[in-house]
Amino acid sequence: xxxxxKQTRLLAAVDCIVFGFDGHTMRLLLxxxxxxxxxxxxxxxxxxxxPHESADxxxxxxxxxxxxxxxxxxxxxxxxxxxARDPIERTLSIAYFSLIDISQYEKQLSEEYHAEWFDLSxxxxxIFDHNEMVAMAKEKLRYxxxxxxxxxxxxxxxxxxxxxxxxxxxxxxxxxDKRNFSRKLLSTGLLVRQADKDMSASRKGAFYYKLNxxxxxxxxxxxxxxxxxxxxx
Amino acid sequence: xxxxxKQTRLLAAVDCIVFGFDGHTMRLLLxxxxxxxxxxxxxxxxxxxxPHESADxxxxxxxxxxxxxxxxxxxxxxxxxxxARDPIERTLSIAYFSLIDISQYEKQLSEEYHAEWFDLSxxxxxIFDHNEMVAMAKEKLRYxxxxxxxxxxxxxxxxxxxxxxxxxxxxxxxxxDKRNFSRKLLSTGLLVRQADKDMSASRKGAFYYKLNxxxxxxxxxxxxxxxxxxxxx
DNA sequence: TTTTTAATTGTCAACTGAACACTTAATATT
DNA sequence: AATATTAAGTGTTCAGTTGACAATTAAAAA
Numbered sequence: 079x080x081x082x083x084k085q086t087r088l089l090a091a092v093d094c095i096v097f098g099f100d101g102h103t104m105r106l107l108l109x110x111x112x113x114x115x116x117x118x119x120x121x122x123x124x125x126x127x128x129p130h131e132s133a134d135x136x137x138x139x140x141x142x143x144x145x146x147x148x149x150x151x152x153x154x155x156x157x158x159x160x161x162a163r164d165p166i167e168r169t170l171s172i173a174y175f176s177l178i179d180i181s182q183y184e185k186q187l188s189e190e191y192h193a194e195w196f197d198l199s200x201x202x203x204x205i206f207d208h209n210e211m212v213a214m215a216k217e218k219l220r221y222x223x224x225x226x227x228x229x230x231x232x233x234x235x236x237x238x239x240x241x242x243x244x245x246x247x248x249x250x251x252x253x254x255d256k257r258n259f260s261r262k263l264l265s266t267g268l269l270v271r272q273a274d275k276d277m278s279a280s281r282k283g284a285f286y287y288k289l290n291x292x293x294x295x296x297x298x299x300x301x302x303x304x305x306x307x308x309x310x311x
Numbered sequence: 312x313x314x315x316x317k318q319t320r321l322l323a324a325v326d327c328i329v330f331g332f333d334g335h336t337m338r339l340l341l342x343x344x345x346x347x348x349x350x351x352x353x354x355x356x357x358x359x360x361x362p363h364e365s366a367d368x369x370x371x372x373x374x375x376x377x378x379x380x381x382x383x384x385x386x387x388x389x390x391x392x393x394x395a396r397d398p399i400e401r402t403l404s405i406a407y408f409s410l411i412d413i414s415q416y417e418k419q420l421s422e423e424y425h426a427e428w429f430d431l432s433x434x435x436x437x438i439f440d441h442n443e444m445v446a447m448a449k450e451k452l453r454y455x456x457x458x459x460x461x462x463x464x465x466x467x468x469x470x471x472x473x474x475x476x477x478x479x480x481x482x483x484x485x486x487x488d489k490r491n492f493s494r495k496l497l498s499t500g501l502l503v504r505q506a507d508k509d510m511s512a513s514r515k516g517a518f519y520y521k522l523n524x525x526x527x528x529x530x531x532x533x534x535x536x537x538x539x540x541x542x543x544x
Numbered sequence: 545t546t547t548t549t550a551a552t553t554g555t556c557a558a559c560t561g562a563a564c565a566c567t568t569a570a571t572a573t574t
Numbered sequence: 575a576a577t578a579t580t581a582a583g584t585g586t587t588c589a590g591t592t593g594a595c596a597a598t599t600a601a602a603a604a
Binding site: 238239240256257260261275279280281282283284285 | 579580581582583584585
């Protein structure tokens with residue numbers, strides 16, 4: 079078989095930025111690096127792209143292998159290619175970001191794996207350029223979640239409006255007016271109110287909602303303008 | 312020096328999608344592939360990432376080498392990694408897209424290089440997954456240009472409102488109401504009317520405008536909502 | 545002087561967005 | 575049993591924006 083002669087081959091890795099929400103703050107999933115050079119330091123979940131898999135497949139595989147996570151939202155973010163980004167050997171890294179509902183996975187994570195959640199605003203220094211990757215992922219999350227109903231990936235299937243608002247407020251680091259917030263979110267037609275309430279957070283209780291998955295798919299590509307231009311209250 | 316043993320190294324390439332605007336339609340810059348396997352077929356401008364350059368640097372270098380273009384808008388789009396995307400040998404491709412003012416470069420392109428402009432809606436079949444790359448770039452251009460003042464990259468430094476509107480109409484394949492269009496664009500504070508007119512396209516002539524570069528930088532990251540929700544006329 | 549053609553400009557009605565506060569439901573307290 | 579407490583839920587108003595719509599103006603051509 080013909081090959082491209084005289085060209086240098088490079089290592090290609092994937093790194094996964096995993097965001098979660100615990101009901102109060104945005105969190106970031108990290109592991110302690112297993113390989114030498116910076117072994118034991120905090121790191122994103124990463125691994126090398128294998129000969130017969132695409133980067134998407136590699137990201138899925140690596141995430142599953144290191145955390146047990148499966149079937150989660152996963153999207154390519156950016157490829158990082160500074161020749162000196164990995165001091166051991168030149169390695170391209172294709173970064174992915176993922177959004178998951180913490181409550182669904184936290185037991186599994188703590189028992190079988192040693193990945194840990196960090197408060198996003200208090201994450202430790204990471205190896206290589208991983209802090210830069212996280213910063214870019216945060217920015218993209220804010221950008222995209224302002225236009226598309228993306229943050230639902232971070233909540234359980236049943237959630238309340240106060241939970242949803244707390245999540246938005248965490249992502250945008252601001253407060254929203256709850257009257258305007260609920261009006262806007264309900265007007266999307268994406269939410270279906272359930273008969274039961276979450277009685278754990280208040281005396282009165284808050285009605286549960288579920289996503290209307292038909293409208294969700296249809297409206298995902300619409301521009302929704304979910305975020306007020308000036309923060310309120 | 313320590314290396315990562317036992318990992319497969321892969322070829323890494325960059326491919327550049329270059330959009331231009333000729334005053335009437337959106338155009339795509341293509342070259343005829345110089346390497347064997349599909350030699351002579353139409354292709355994006357591509358080349359391999361070299362050992363001591365980042366992908367951004369590689370994209371700049373390749374674009375300049377193949378077309379003479381320099382100092383143009385260039386942004387990473389997506390990394391394409393299907394193991395079978397290049398039949399010769401597995402190659403990752405980091406795709407970039409670029410926006411240029413055709414009039415400024417067309418002589419150079421036709422004389423020194425053999426890159427050619429194609430009408431975007433009538434582009435030929437390209438090698439490998441290049442058509443898929445172009446499709447993704449078109450989508451991203453529409454997405455981003457709806458929110459950010461990006462399309463100015465495609466116009467000369469002095470341009471008229473009718474030119475700008477024709478450009479937007481080309482990108483979004485629709486017609487806008489010119490009264491609403493000019494009101495919206497002028498309200499951004501990005502445009503500065505010049506004293507002279509372009510007399511080449513009409514008897515009355517159309518005033519030239521320039522970008523207010525200070526406001527341009529400040530507002531680039533704002534969300535501008537440049538596109539009407541329903542097409543007019 | 546009149547005609548032609550494209551550029552430029554204005555109004556109005558509907559909608560959207562943001563500011564703002566009271567009522568209600570359930571439990572806890574007395 | 576009545577009252578207090580706490581967070582959930584809900585409406586209105588005003589200002590700004592958007593989109594539908596057509597008449598006027600500037601310059602060259604006839």
